[in-house]
Amino acid sequence: MFSVTVRDHFMIAHSFVGAVFGPAQALHGATYVVDLEFRRPQLDSDGIVVDIGRATEALKAVLAEFNFKNLDDEAQFRGQNTTTEFMAKVVFDRVAARIRAGDLGAQAGGLAGLKVTLHESHAAWAAYEGALPA
Numbered sequence: 532m533f534s535v536t537v538r539d540h541f542m543i544a545h546s547f548v549g550a551v552f553g554p555a556q557a558l559h560g561a562t563y564v565v566d567l568e569f570r571r572p573q574l575d576s577d578g579i580v581v582d583i584g585r586a587t588e589a590l591k592a593v594l595a596e597f598n599f600k601n602l603d604d605e606a607q608f609r610g611q612n613t614t615t616e617f618m619a620k621v622v623f624d625r626v627a628a629r630i631r632a633g634d635l636g637a638q639a640g641g642l643a644g645l646k647v648t649l650h651e652s653h654a655a656w657a658a659y660e661g662a663l664p665a
Contacts (some may be wrong), residue, residue, distance in 0.1 A: 532570050533570065533571055533572070533573070534570045534571075536569070537566075537583060539587070539594055541562075541594040542563075543560065543563070543598070543600055543613075544559065544560045544561075544600070544601040545601065545602040547612045547613075558603070561651060563618070563650060563651065565590065565647065566646075567622070570644040570645065576638065581635055581636075582635060582636055582638070585634065586635060589630075590622075592634075593626055593629070614657075615651055615656070615657040616659065618649055619647045619648065619659035620659040622647045622659075642663050643662060643665075644661060644662045645660065645663060646658055646659070647659050647660070
């Protein structure tokens with residue numbers, strides 16, 4: 532399996548509900564470094580996994596939807612703990628939608644999977660990965 536990874540970051544504020552979260556139940560900030568890995572079993576006709584420029588633009592556009600926002604105030608997340616794990620899946624779903632919409636070019640139709648990793652710090656991160664429909 533071939534892969535290409537692009538990286539960006541975003542900053543948010545949020546709080547959590549539940550004793551398991553301890554002090555994170557209070558409003559706090561997070562800066563996530565995001566790695567987005569594209570996978571495919573064979574290189575495309577240009578010999579690449581995905582156009583890195585388009586991949587970078589797509590990730591930047593998805594992250595702009597959350598950057599500098601308090602996720603507690605976003606209607607789409609009302610009643611949801613926006614944990615690192617949860618947000619990794621949100622990013623995955625939105626990038627997958629951009630691939631289906633053709634934002635990464637026709638050749639991106641050959642992508643088999645994605646992995647989104649959100650790094651909370653140098654010592655802790657979470658990820659979501661899944662297959663893309665053929």
